[in-house]
Amino acid sequence: MLPVIAIAKAVSYASSLALMAAGITLIYMCTRTFNFAHATFVTWAFYIVFALVFIAGGNPYMYLPVAFIFVGFLGVLVYLLVIGPLLRRNASPITLMMSTLGVDLVFLSFIQMFADYLTRTYKLYARRIVLETYDFSLLGIPASAVISPIIVVSTIAALHLFLARTKFGTAMRATIENPNLASILGINPNIIYLASWLIGGGLAGLGGALASLSIAGDPTVGNSMVVSMFASSIVGGLYSINGSMLGGLLIGMSEYLGILILSGIVGGWILPYRPVIPLIAMAVTLLVYPKGLAGINWPRLLYRIGVIK
Amino acid sequence: MEIPPIVLYVLVDFSIYLIVTLSLNIEVGYAGLPQFGRVLAVLTGALVASAIPGRILAAIYGYPYGVEYSSYEYNYKVVDAINRVLESNPALSVGIFILTLIIAMIAGAFIGYLTSRPAIRLKEAYLGITLLAMGETLMLISYYYQPLMGGTTGVLVPDPFRWAGGLRFIVATFTLLTFAILILIFVELLTKSPFGRVLRAMRDSELAIAVYGRDIAKIRTCALMVGASIASLAGALNAFYTGSAIATTYTRVTWTFWPWAFMMLGGTGNNIGVTLGVLVFVIVKTIIVTYRGALAPFVPFDPVWLEYTFVGLAIVLIAIFRPQGILPEKPIFTLPRRKLEEFLGRR
Numbered sequence: 089m090l091p092v093i094a095i096a097k098a099v100s101y102a103s104s105l106a107l108m109a110a111g112i113t114l115i116y117m118c119t120r121t122f123n124f125a126h127a128t129f130v131t132w133a134f135y136i137v138f139a140l141v142f143i144a145g146g147n148p149y150m151y152l153p154v155a156f157i158f159v160g161f162l163g164v165l166v167y168l169l170v171i172g173p174l175l176r177r178n179a180s181p182i183t184l185m186m187s188t189l190g191v192d193l194v195f196l197s198f199i200q201m202f203a204d205y206l207t208r209t210y211k212l213y214a215r216r217i218v219l220e221t222y223d224f225s226l227l228g229i230p231a232s233a234v235i236s237p238i239i240v241v242s243t244i245a246a247l248h249l250f251l252a253r254t255k256f257g258t259a260m261r262a263t264i265e266n267p268n269l270a271s272i273l274g275i276n277p278n279i280i281y282l283a284s285w286l287i288g289g290g291l292a293g294l295g296g297a298l299a300s301l302s303i304a305g306d307p308t309v310g311n312s313m314v315v316s317m318f319a320s321s322i323v324g325g326l327y328s329i330n331g332s333m334l335g336g337l338l339i340g341m342s343e344y345l346g347i348l349i350l351s352g353i354v355g356g357w358i359l360p361y362r363p364v365i366p367l368i369a370m371a372v373t374l375l376v377y378p379k380g381l382a383g384i385n386w387p388r389l390l391y392r393i394g395v396i397k
Numbered sequence: 398m399e400i401p402p403i404v405l406y407v408l409v410d411f412s413i414y415l416i417v418t419l420s421l422n423i424e425v426g427y428a429g430l431p432q433f434g435r436v437l438a439v440l441t442g443a444l445v446a447s448a449i450p451g452r453i454l455a456a457i458y459g460y461p462y463g464v465e466y467s468s469y470e471y472n473y474k475v476v477d478a479i480n481r482v483l484e485s486n487p488a489l490s491v492g493i494f495i496l497t498l499i500i501a502m503i504a505g506a507f508i509g510y511l512t513s514r515p516a517i518r519l520k521e522a523y524l525g526i527t528l529l530a531m532g533e534t535l536m537l538i539s540y541y542y543q544p545l546m547g548g549t550t551g552v553l554v555p556d557p558f559r560w561a562g563g564l565r566f567i568v569a570t571f572t573l574l575t576f577a578i579l580i581l582i583f584v585e586l587l588t589k590s591p592f593g594r595v596l597r598a599m600r601d602s603e604l605a606i607a608v609y610g611r612d613i614a615k616i617r618t619c620a621l622m623v624g625a626s627i628a629s630l631a632g633a634l635n636a637f638y639t640g641s642a643i644a645t646t647y648t649r650v651t652w653t654f655w656p657w658a659f660m661m662l663g664g665t666g667n668n669i670g671v672t673l674g675v676l677v678f679v680i681v682k683t684i685i686v687t688y689r690g691a692l693a694p695f696v697p698f699d700p701v702w703l704e705y706t707f708v709g710l711a712i713v714l715i716a717i718f719r720p721q722g723i724l725p726e727k728p729i730f731t732l733p734r735r736k737l738e739e740f741l742g743r744r
Binding site: 122170173174177179180181182183185186187189190191192193194195196197198200201202204205208209315318319322360361363364367370371374375378 | 431433515518519521522523525526527529530531533534537538540541650654657658661696697698699702703704705706708709710711712713716717720
């Protein structure tokens with residue numbers, strides 16, 4: 089049987105992945121951009137929490153809102169400086185994707201410089217961040233395994249309320265569905281797109297800050313996670329925020345626990361191949377059922393397999 | 398004749414990246430495929446160069462050539478012995494060099510065929526992410542599976558230029574440059590051929606080319622196979638030049654995004670433009686590498702990161718301000734009427 093601590097870690101990792109994937113999906117739905125800069129958004133969240141914990145003191149959980157706002161602001165910056173001008177020129181999705189890769193490289197270099205700065209000015213070892221020790225224990229398991237799912241559920245609830253019950257949320261859904269029609273009705277798509285980058289970036293920040301409690305970080309931690317994030321988003325169907333959250337939980341859990349179970353069966357040599365699991369999940373989804381989890385008719389499926397009558 | 402090392406450095410970087418970027422240009426600039434997994438084919442070539450020639454020679458001369466060839470305990474001894482053999486035998490060196498390049502190109506074409514399976518089903522960004530994921534997977538496998546590239550310790554690659562003695566680097570550099578120029582001529586001829594025109598037509602309108610009875614799946618497969626086989630050649634050349642290989646140097650940043658940046662700067666869909674783009678980038682990169690030491694006392698970080706800032710900024714600025722690059726793709730003009738009449742009259 090798997091140890092409880094491994095399951096707890098898997099839960100908190102999968103929850104943070106769900107939040108990051110939700111950000112990718114929101115940005116893709118609104119601006120048709122596969123945001124590769126999500127990788128460094130997540131890394132920035134790691135470093136903001138790290139720097140604040142070591143310089144200002146306190147607990148990593150205190151700085152979750154700071155990570156949300158800071159990375160959301162980065163998202164706004166990317167939209168205003170890069171994606172907005174490109175969208176106004178009707179750039180192709182490939183150009184949009186490539187330009188976010190460029191942004192990612194620039195941010196990556198800034199993170200490396202920031203890490204150097206922390207090392208030289210504050211004498212911190214900023215090349216390997218371990219914040220796990222700052223987590224407290226709750227009911228015998230790390231608190232992040234309890235708090236992270238709560239944050240995921242409340243994010244789903246908040247986003248649902250925002251999109252379904254507020255006027256701005258309705259405008260956002262209208263713009264996603266048909267930007268031209270929405271702009272005829274007096275909705276400014278630029279503001280909607282800006283908001284999507286703010287929220288999407290913020291979710292990446294929140295996810296990254298939570299992930300810093302379950303995995304160790306270095307300046308390329310986001311880049312090593314970005315494929316998992318895209319896999320979650322694609323498995324979720326790419327056109328549904330709830331689907332991407334579900335995809336994130338699924339990918340995160342199967343990545344973390346699946347490899348442990350497999351190593352028990354075939355031996356420890358398989359452990360380093362962990363990143364292959366999300367890749368296979370993504371490839372299978374794309375080739376077999378591109379609509380993803382959100383495209384499944386759940387009531388009918390449950391009826392068919394006999395769960396509900 | 399004395400050639401300053403920095404010139405050789407620029408020429409080597411230029412040659413390798415020119416081959417990779419030209420192969421990317423066939424797939425992206427002409428065929429319109431979002432090739433975000435260039436590293437896959439480059440790595441294939443490097444894998445061939447690090448796993449096959451050494452094993453062949455080890456088998457001939459009675460050294461261990463099985464799994465233990467690439468383990469760090471044996472590898473440096475075996476390759477050292479092989480290099481001493483190659484040093485005294487230029488014909489064998491050249492033979493094994495050419496043989497490896499041929500195997501690398503065949504392996505690259507095979508990898509290209511594999512990548513074409515998702516490529517005929519998926520489109521645009523989905524395809525881009527799938528190709529990127531395939532590259533990552535091969536990188537992981539070659540980093541953790543020791544018999545290919547020595548895993549986490551890397552391997553030494555037999556040196557086919559050893560016979561040149563003190564002129565080794567000059568001979569190697571000019572060999573690479575020759576290959577780069579040959580590939581440039583080949584790609585230029587290929588893209589001007591009927592095949593190149595079919596690729597452009599497919600990029601501009603798949604529907605139109607399907608109406609004219611062309612099989613899109615077949616054209617895409619061809620483009621990916623040719624591109625991957627050329628990129629694989631570059632990977633093998635790079636491994637031979639550096640004399641060693643480790644999977645961590647074949648990242649998506651250096652072998653996918655940099656070539657994209659070079660191509661976008663020079664002009665997507667224009668081989669001469671791409672050549673210019675690679676040249677400009679390589680020179681600027683070398684300037685940064687050379688003078689970053691002088692900058693170090695003035696900034697609170699390691700100036701090595703400025704290279705990333707520069708490439709990233711270049712990608713973004715080109716995408717926004719000059720998407721067509723330095724030398725834009727030229728439209729194909731039909732022959733002037735007088736010439737056409739002459740041509741028809743002669744018939």
